[in-house]
Amino acid sequence: MAIETFAWATPAGVSGTPAFDVLKANFADGYTQTAPNGLNNKRTSWTMTFTGQAAYIKAIKDFIDRHAGARSFYWTPPLESQALFKGKYTQGHKGGDVHSLSVTFDQDFKP
Numbered sequence: 410m411a412i413e414t415f416a417w418a419t420p421a422g423v424s425g426t427p428a429f430d431v432l433k434a435n436f437a438d439g440y441t442q443t444a445p446n447g448l449n450n451k452r453t454s455w456t457m458t459f460t461g462q463a464a465y466i467k468a469i470k471d472f473i474d475r476h477a478g479a480r481s482f483y484w485t486p487p488l489e490s491q492a493l494f495k496g497k498y499t500q501g502h503k504g505g506d507v508h509s510l511s512v513t514f515d516q517d518f519k520p
Contacts, residue, residue, distance in 0.1 A: 413476075415484040415494070415514075417469055423457040425486055452516045455486055455494075459510045466500075466508040473498055473512065481517040493517040 430446040459469055473496040476482055481493040494514040501509035 412493070413472070413482045414491075415472065415482050415496075417459070419487060420457050420459055423455060423487060425453050425455045425489075427451055427453045449518045453486070453489075454516070455514045457512055457514075459512065460503065460507065462506050463508055466510050469510055469512070470498065470500065481519070484514055486514075493519070 430450040431443045432446045434442045478495055481495055483491050484494045485491040495517050496512055496514050498510050498512045503509055
């Protein structure tokens with residue numbers, strides 16, 4: 410199965426948090442040495458909230474559900490290159506036909 414691309418426009422207010430995986434060695438004289446752990450030691454997690462009518466929100470929710478937190482998809486974060494991510498969300502209802510979906514995309518390195 411081909412890897413899908415998350416194609417919805419990124420909403421205003423998106424924020425990314427990088428995490429660096431490093432190896433650290435402490436020595437008796439107080440000296441500390443660190444090094445990147447592996448080739449992909451930087452993973453970024455992005456959070457954003459989509460707000461709109463039921464059909465719009467349901468399409469995004471269905472996309473994330475289809476990947477079930479186990480299959481990666483492509484997404485292009487602001488100021489970044491396209492990469493693989495896995496998604497999760499929290500659903501909300503604003504009243505009437507206005508809904509919200511707060512999503513978190515965690516960077517992945519394999520499909």
